[in-house]
Amino acid sequence: MEHVVELKNVTKKFKGFSLKPINLQVRRGFVTGFIGANGAGKSTTIKMMMNLLKPDAGKVKLFGLDYQTHERAIKERIGFVYDGNVFYEGLNLKDIKRIVGPAYKRWDDKVFYRYVEQFELPLNKAIKTFSKGMQMKASLAIALSHHAELIIMDEPTAGLDPIFRRELLDLLQEIMLDGSRTIFFSTHITTDLDRIADYIAFINNGEMMFNQSIHDIAENYQLVKGGVDLLDRDTEKAFVHIHRTSTGFQALTDNIEAVKKTFGDSVVMERASLEDMMYYMKGGKQHVQFN
Amino acid sequence: MFNLIRRDLILQKWQLLIFIPIIMFFIIMDKHPALIFLVASILIPFNAYAYDEKAETNILLNSLPYTRVEIIASRYLGAIVYMGLAIGVTCLALVTFNKPFTMSDMAIGGGLFLWFASFTFPLFYIFKSGYISTVVLIGFLILAGVGPSVFMFIAENLPVINDFIVSLSVPTLYTGVAVLTLIIYSVSWGVTTIIYQRKVF
Numbered sequence: 001m002e003h004v005v006e007l008k009n010v011t012k013k014f015k016g017f018s019l020k021p022i023n024l025q026v027r028r029g030f031v032t033g034f035i036g037a038n039g040a041g042k043s044t045t046i047k048m049m050m051n052l053l054k055p056d057a058g059k060v061k062l063f064g065l066d067y068q069t070h071e072r073a074i075k076e077r078i079g080f081v082y083d084g085n086v087f088y089e090g091l092n093l094k095d096i097k098r099i100v101g102p103a104y105k106r107w108d109d110k111v112f113y114r115y116v117e118q119f120e121l122p123l124n125k126a127i128k129t130f131s132k133g134m135q136m137k138a139s140l141a142i143a144l145s146h147h148a149e150l151i152i153m154d155e156p157t158a159g160l161d162p163i164f165r166r167e168l169l170d171l172l173q174e175i176m177l178d179g180s181r182t183i184f185f186s187t188h189i190t191t192d193l194d195r196i197a198d199y200i201a202f203i204n205n206g207e208m209m210f211n212q213s214i215h216d217i218a219e220n221y222q223l224v225k226g227g228v229d230l231l232d233r234d235t236e237k238a239f240v241h242i243h244r245t246s247t248g249f250q251a252l253t254d255n256i257e258a259v260k261k262t263f264g265d266s267v268v269m270e271r272a273s274l275e276d277m278m279y280y281m282k283g284g285k286q287h288v289q290f291n
Numbered sequence: 292m293f294n295l296i297r298r299d300l301i302l303q304k305w306q307l308l309i310f311i312p313i314i315m316f317f318i319i320m321d322k323h324p325a326l327i328f329l330v331a332s333i334l335i336p337f338n339a340y341a342y343d344e345k346a347e348t349n350i351l352l353n354s355l356p357y358t359r360v361e362i363i364a365s366r367y368l369g370a371i372v373y374m375g376l377a378i379g380v381t382c383l384a385l386v387t388f389n390k391p392f393t394m395s396d397m398a399i400g401g402g403l404f405l406w407f408a409s410f411t412f413p414l415f416y417i418f419k420s421g422y423i424s425t426v427v428l429i430g431f432l433i434l435a436g437v438g439p440s441v442f443m444f445i446a447e448n449l450p451v452i453n454d455f456i457v458s459l460s461v462p463t464l465y466t467g468v469a470v471l472t473l474i475i476y477s478v479s480w481g482v483t484t485i486i487y488q489r490k491v492f
Binding site: 076 | 305
C-alpha cells in the first residue's frame with residue numbers, strides 16, 4: 001500500500017465556506033507539507049482525516065481502512081499534534097501520560113521518558129504553565145511514544161520562535177530516518193517546507209490546487225518577469241496569474257514550455273518559491289487577474 | 292474503556308479530598324441519609340463534565356483510539372461505578388458518625404441520582420459548552436428545594452396516582468421503580484450516543 005491517507009471526492013459544507021470535492025493522497029514514508037492561507041480548508045481537511053468531522057460526501061481512508069469499521073485500528077497508528085494544547089491544562093505531564101498512554105496498545109514508556117529528557121520537559125508541572133514551544137514538545141513526545149506510523153500535525157510551527165521552529169524541523173527529519181514513518185503537516189509558513197518536505201499539497205479556498213513532489217513543483221512552476229508590452233489576450237493564457245506594475249509584469253506559469261516558446265529571451269524566468277505560488281494562486285488557478 | 296473511566300479519578304484526585312468534607316458536612320447537619328447518598332453520587336460524575344464539556348477535551352478523546360460509542364459508554368458506566376464508590380464511602384462515613392440509615396435510603400439516593408443523570412447527561416452534549424455544568428448544578432439545587440413540595444402536592448391532589456402506588460405491594464413497587472429507572476437510564480444513554488455521534492469538533 002503506497003498511500004497512508006486517501007481522500008476521494010471529499011466535500012464538506014459550512015456556513016460561508018465549502019470544501020470542493022477534494023482528492024488527496026499521502027505517500028507512505030515521506031513528509032508531506034500541507035499549505036494554504038488561513039481559512040483555506042487545511043484544518044477542516046485534517047479534522048476529516050482524524051474523523052473529528054465527517055465529510056458530506058466522498059471517502060476517507062487511512063492505511064486502506066475506513067473509519068466506519070476500523071476507527072480504533074486507524075487511530076492506534078496515528079500520532080497527532082494540534083495547533084493549540086488539547087491536553088487537560090491543569091494536569092502535569094505525568095498525569096497526562098497516565099490518561100493517554102493506556103489508550104494505545106503499543107504505548108512505550110521508555111520512548112516517552114527518552115523524549116521527555118531530550119526535550120527537557122518537566123513532569124510535575126501543569127501543562128498550562130508551559131510555554132507554547134514546550135506545549136508543542138509535550139504533544140510531540142506523546143505523539144511519538146506509541147510507535148505511530150503516521151504523524152498528523154496541524155500548524156505545529158505556528159506561534160513558535162524561529163530557533164525553536166528549526167529545532168522542531170530537525171527533529172522531524174530525525175524521526176523520518178528509520179523510513180517507516182509518514183508525516184503530514186499543515187503550515188502557512190512555507191519556508192518550513194523547503195527544508196523537510198518531500199511532497200507539497202496546496203489547498204486554496206477549499207480547492208486542492210496540487211499535490212506534487214518538491215522536485216516536480218520546481219520543474220513545473222516558474223516565475224516570469226518581463227515588460228507589460230509583451231502581454232496580450234493570447235500570451236496571457238500561459239500564466240496562472242499576472243501581477244502588473246508600472247515597470248513590468250511578474251507572473252506565475254505552470255506551462256514553462258509555452259512561455260519559452262512564446263517569449264523566448266524577452267522575459268526572465270526564475271524558480272518560484274512556495275510563497276510565490278500561494279500568492280499568485282490566491283485568486284484560483286487559470287484565473288488571470290489584473291492588479 | 293476502563294481507562295476512560297479511570298481518567299476521572301486522575302483528573303479529580305485533588306478534588307476527591309474536598310468531596311469527603313462535603314459529605315461530612317451533610318452528615319453533621321443531620322440531613323436525610325438518602326439525600327446524602329444522592330449528593331455523594333453526584334459529585335464525581337458531574338464534576339467530570341466540567342472537564343469534558345471543553346472542546347479540546349473532545350478533540351483529544353476523539354483523536355485517541357476510542358470510538359464515540361465508547362466515550363459515551365464510559366460516561367454512563369462510569370457514573371454507575373462512581374455512584375457505587377460514593378455510596379460505599381458514605382456508608383462508612385455514616386457508620387463512623389453513628390448515624391442510622393437503611394438499604395432503602397441507599398436505593399432512593401442511588402435511584403434519584405440515576406434519574407437526575409438520565410435527564411441531564413444528554414444536555415451536556417446538546418448545549419454549547421461553558422455554561423451547562425453551572426446550569427445543571429443550579430437546576431439540581433432548585434429541584435432539591437422544590438421537588439419534595441411538588442411531590443406532596445401531587446400526592447394530595449391526585450388521589451388516583453396515590454391510591455395506585457399504595458395498592459402495590461412493596462416488592463412490586465421497588466422492582467417497578469428499579470426497572471423504570473434502568474429503562475430511562477438506557478434510553479438516555481442511547482439518545483446521548485446518537486447526539487455525540489453527530490457532533491463536530
